[in-house]
Amino acid sequence: MAKGARVIRVVVVDDEALVRSGFELILNAADGIEVVATSGGGQAMDAVRRERPDVVLLDIRMPDVDGLAVLREIRAMAAPPVVAMLTTFDSDEYIVTALRGGAAGFILKDTEPEQLGQLVRTLAAGGVVLSPKASHAIVHARPGRDDAEARRVRLLTPRERDVLVLIAGGLSNADIAARVHLSAGTVKDHVSAILGKLRVSGRVQAALLAQRAGLLDGRAGDRP
Structure with missing residues (x-):
């Protein structure tokens, strides 16, 4: 250390x-x-x-x-x-x-x-x-909600989707900033916007929604 x-x-x-x-x-x-x-x-x-x-x-x-x-x-x-x-x-x-x-x-x-x-x-x-x-x-904890959650995911900008995937991967704001070459402050702003658009209260809930909506396996954008 x-x-x-x-x-x-x-x-x-x-x-x-x-x-x-x-x-x-x-x-x-x-x-x-x-x-x-x-x-x-x-x-x-x-x-x-x-x-x-x-x-x-x-x-x-x-x-x-x-x-x-x-x-x-x-x-x-x-x-x-x-x-x-x-x-x-x-x-x-x-x-x-x-x-x-x-x-x-x-x-x-x-x-x-x-x-x-x-x-x-x-x-x-x-x-x-x-x-x-x-x-x-976890992904199937709330069946029947995928379409609604996918619609919320589609409200995100491409950059916000990138950040959400990294949140779901367990990365902190500092780690995300280093990965996507942004400042920690900018990442914090993105995270706040993501939580607001997804209507969730925290990072874990955002990660679960991303999983259920199919974003983590590339299916979010293909849903009706």
Whole structure:
């Protein structure tokens, strides 16, 4: 890590101690990341309020406390951290509810260890993390809406479509700016315009709409 670079502070919430310790070990070994607390569901909010992390990795299903309830509490904070849901199942029916509730994505618990650090960095940078294994379940979460959503996508300019595809790819504004050779401020303006035209509240919702409308596989412009 470069001297003076900010360390990404992470809280891991899971009902299984083995999972918590595994994530802690892997992430603490990653450059520029520190797990500042781990907890079960019942102690999650105490840990988040005490540590004020940048990123929370939150189990979506816990026996003592519903992960979705914890997500709602975190999102209600004045300055909430970024939250990604942890799940064992790539078709977990709670995933779409969590994403609509403000989660910035989700991570499968069997994700390759070497990928975890980069996923956390993506989250901390404002990017979206969506497991490709569950893309089918997510794309078809709201059947019957493709045509309406495709019409919204067609409101976007060609440049805005390019930016939306990169948002769906998990890139932050800074990464998008470097990719399309624009200033970060200009990209921020594009993102704001995209969210407004698509009538969504955040990047994850925009990414899901782009998937369902077919933009990510080149079908958006072909729909009636």
